[in-house]
Amino acid sequence: MTRRPYHREPGSVRQHDLIEATLECIAEFGLAGATVREVALKAGVTPGLIRRYFHTKERLVEAAYAKLSADMTAAINEAVGEGAACLRLARFIRASLTAPLVDAKTLSLWAAFISSVNIDAGMAAIHRDGYRGFRKRAESLIHDLTLERGLAPIPALVHSQSIAVNALIDGLWIEFSISPEEFKAIDVVPFAQECAARLLGLEPNSLKDK
Amino acid sequence: MTRRPYHREPGSVRQHDLIEATLECIAEFGLAGATVREVALKAGVTPGLIRRYFHTKERLVEAAYAKLSADMTAAINEAVGEGAACLRLARFIRASLTAPLVDAKTLSLWAAFISSVNIDAGMAAIHRDGYRGFRKRAESLIHDLTLERGLAPIPALVHSQSIAVNALIDGLWIEFSISPEEFKAIDVVPFAQECAARLLGLEPNSLKDK
DNA sequence: ATGACAATTATTCAAGCGTATAATTCAACC
DNA sequence: GGTTGAATTATACGCTTGAATAATTGTCAT
Numbered sequence: 001m002t003r004r005p006y007h008r009e010p011g012s013v014r015q016h017d018l019i020e021a022t023l024e025c026i027a028e029f030g031l032a033g034a035t036v037r038e039v040a041l042k043a044g045v046t047p048g049l050i051r052r053y054f055h056t057k058e059r060l061v062e063a064a065y066a067k068l069s070a071d072m073t074a075a076i077n078e079a080v081g082e083g084a085a086c087l088r089l090a091r092f093i094r095a096s097l098t099a100p101l102v103d104a105k106t107l108s109l110w111a112a113f114i115s116s117v118n119i120d121a122g123m124a125a126i127h128r129d130g131y132r133g134f135r136k137r138a139e140s141l142i143h144d145l146t147l148e149r150g151l152a153p154i155p156a157l158v159h160s161q162s163i164a165v166n167a168l169i170d171g172l173w174i175e176f177s178i179s180p181e182e183f184k185a186i187d188v189v190p191f192a193q194e195c196a197a198r199l200l201g202l203e204p205n206s207l208k209d210k
Numbered sequence: 211m212t213r214r215p216y217h218r219e220p221g222s223v224r225q226h227d228l229i230e231a232t233l234e235c236i237a238e239f240g241l242a243g244a245t246v247r248e249v250a251l252k253a254g255v256t257p258g259l260i261r262r263y264f265h266t267k268e269r270l271v272e273a274a275y276a277k278l279s280a281d282m283t284a285a286i287n288e289a290v291g292e293g294a295a296c297l298r299l300a301r302f303i304r305a306s307l308t309a310p311l312v313d314a315k316t317l318s319l320w321a322a323f324i325s326s327v328n329i330d331a332g333m334a335a336i337h338r339d340g341y342r343g344f345r346k347r348a349e350s351l352i353h354d355l356t357l358e359r360g361l362a363p364i365p366a367l368v369h370s371q372s373i374a375v376n377a378l379i380d381g382l383w384i385e386f387s388i389s390p391e392e393f394k395a396i397d398v399v400p401f402a403q404e405c406a407a408r409l410l411g412l413e414p415n416s417l418k419d420k
Numbered sequence: 421a422t423g424a425c426a427a428t429t430a431t432t433c434a435a436g437c438g439t440a441t442a443a444t445t446c447a448a449c450c
Numbered sequence: 451g452g453t454t455g456a457a458t459t460a461t462a463c464g465c466t467t468g469a470a471t472a473a474t475t476g477t478c479a480t
C-alpha cells in the first residue's frame with residue numbers, strides 16, 4: 001500500500017471541493033450514500049480533512065445544502081438582469097425552467113434536502129433563508145410589473161399573485177425535471193410564460209423574452 | 211433479558227404493520243433512519259420478520275413507497291366522487307390542498323422517495339405508475355369539463371391545460387405543506403380554485419365546491 | 421539550517437448496519 | 451396426544467459507518 005502524495009491547497013479550495021463532492025455523491029447515491037469516505041475519495045483527499053474543515057459530516061451536508069440553494073438563486077438572479085419588469089419576469093420564468101435548474105440531478109439533490117427539513121433543525125434554517133429569498137424576488141418582480149402597467153400595487157394582491165406564479169413555476173420545474181421525456185411535446189418556457197400571464201390577468205403574449 | 215412474547219398475526223397484518231412503521235420511520239428520521247431494527251421496533255416485532263415478509267430492506271422501502279402513492283391517490287379519488295365535471299374538479303383541488311395530503315410528514319415522505327427515483331430503478335418504476343395515474347385523472351376531469359361547456363375537446367389543449375393545473379396544484383401543495391405558517395393569510399382552496407379557473411379560461415367562480 | 425506548527429494522511433475504534441442462521445413457540449393435523 | 455411445520459424470536463457475522471487519534475509531510479519564521 002502506497003501513501004497518498006501529500007498535496008497542500010488553500011482552505012477555501014478544500015472546502016469548495018468537499019462541498020462539490022458531497023453534492024455529487026448525494027445526487028448519485030442519495031443522502032445515505034454520501035459517506036465521508038466516498039466524499040473524500042471524490043474530492044481527492046482523505047476522510048480526515050472533512051473533520052478538519054467541517055468538524056462533522058452533518059455540517060458538511062448543511063454546507064452543501066446552502067451551496068445548492070445559493071447556486072440556484074445565483075443562476076436565476078444572473079438571468080433576470082436589468083430592463084422592463086415584464087422582460088425580467090419573463091427571464092425569471094425562463095431561467096427557472098431551463099438548464100441548469102431543470103436537471104434530474106438537481107431535482108434529486110433538492111428532494112433529498114427537502115426531505116430532511118422537517119427532521120433537522122439546521123437544515124430547516126437553511127431552507128427558510130433560501131426559500132424566503134426566492135419568494136421575495138418573484139414578489140418584487142410582480143410589484144414592479146404592476147407599477148409598469150400604471151396601476152397602484154395592492155400588497156395583498158401582489159403577495160397572492162406571487163404565490164400563484166411561484167407555485168406554477170415550482171410545479172412545472174418538478175414535472176419537467178423528473179420526467180422530461182413525458183413532456184417533450186410542450187415548449188415549457190413560452191408555455192409557462194403564457195400561463196403566468198393568465199394568472200396575472202395580462203395578455204397572453206405580454207411575458208415573452210424573445 | 212426477557213424473551214419477547216410470541217404472538218401470531220395474519221401475514222397481511224404483519225405486512226401492513228411493517229409498511230406503516232416504515233413510513234413513520236422515514237417521516238421521523240429520514241430514509242437513513244428507517245433501519246430494520248427501528249422499523250421492527252415500531253411495528254412491535256423482531257427484525258427477522260422483515261426478512262420473512264419482504265426478503266430485503268430495499269423491497270420493504272419500495273412497498274412503502276407504493277403504499278404512500280396508493281394512499282394519496284385513494285384520498286383524492288374518494289374526495290372527487292360523482293357529479294358535474296366542474297364540481298369534481300373543484301373537489302379534486304380541495305382534496306389535493308387539505309389534510310391528509312397537505313401535511314409536513316407526507317411531504318417529507320414524498321421528498322425522500324422522489325430523491326431516490328433517479329438512483330433506484332425499482333423506485334423509478336413505482337413513481338412512474340403512480341404519477342401517470344395522477345396526471346391522467348386531472349386530464350380526464352378537464353376533458354369532461356370541456357364537454358360540459360359544450361365545446362369539442364382538443365386533445366393537445368386538454369393535455370397542456372392539465373399540465374398547467376397540475377403544476378399549480380403541485381406547487382401550492384409543496385409550499386403549503388412545507389411552511390404552512392408562511393401562508394396563513396391565504397385560504398388556499400378557493401385561491402387555488404380561482405387560479406385554476408384562470409388557467410382554464412373560465413369565470414373566476416366557476417370552480418367552487420361549496 | 422532548523423525547529424515549530426499547521427495541513428494532510430494513515431490507523432484505530434466502537435457502534436450500528438443488513439443479512440443469515442439457529443433456536444423457540446404454537447397451532448393444526450392424523 | 452404426539453408430530454410436523456410454519457411463524458416468530460434470538461443470536462451471530464461480516465461490513466461499513468462517523469469519529470478520534472496517531473503519524474507524517476511541508477512551509478515558514480527565525
